[in-house]
Every structure is written in structure tokens, then in C-alpha cells.
Amino acid sequence: MTVLDELFDRIGGLREVGERTTVHYECRRCGLTLSKDAIGCPSCGSDEIAAIPL
Numbered sequence: 749m750t751v752l753d754e755l756f757d758r759i760g761g762l763r764e765v766g767e768r769t770t771v772h773y774e775c776r777r778c779g780l781t782l783s784k785d786a787i788g789c790p791s792c793g794s795d796e797i798a799a800i801p802l
């Protein structure tokens with residue numbers, strides 16, 4: 749393994765960890781828990797979504 753391969757391997761590992769981080773999404777207006785790809789709150793219609801890393 750070359751130094752570059754090792755570097756890319758390490759970067760890939762870090763990225764994988766980053767994607768595994770849990771993020772909680774909720775409506776800023778009413779606090780309803782939303783899914784990651786929600787474009788708006790189905791409860792109050794607000795499109796302000798708070799992303800909270802846990």
C-alpha cells in the first residue's frame with residue numbers, strides 16, 4: 749500500500765464516520781420530529797427545519 753492509498757483510506761474512514769453521525773430533524777415552529785429529507789412540516793406547514801446533531 750502506498751502512502752496515498754493509506755491517506756485515501758483514512759479519509760474514506762472519516763467520511764464514513766461522519767455519515768453515521770445521528771442528526772435529529774425537527775420543525776422550528778412546532779417541534780415536530782421530521783425525516784431527514786422532509787421539505788416542510790406536515791403539521792404546521794413551516795419549511796424551517798432545524799438539524800440537531802446528536
Ligand SMILES: [Zn+2]
Pocket residue numbers: 775776777778779780789790791792793794
Ligand atoms: Zn411544524
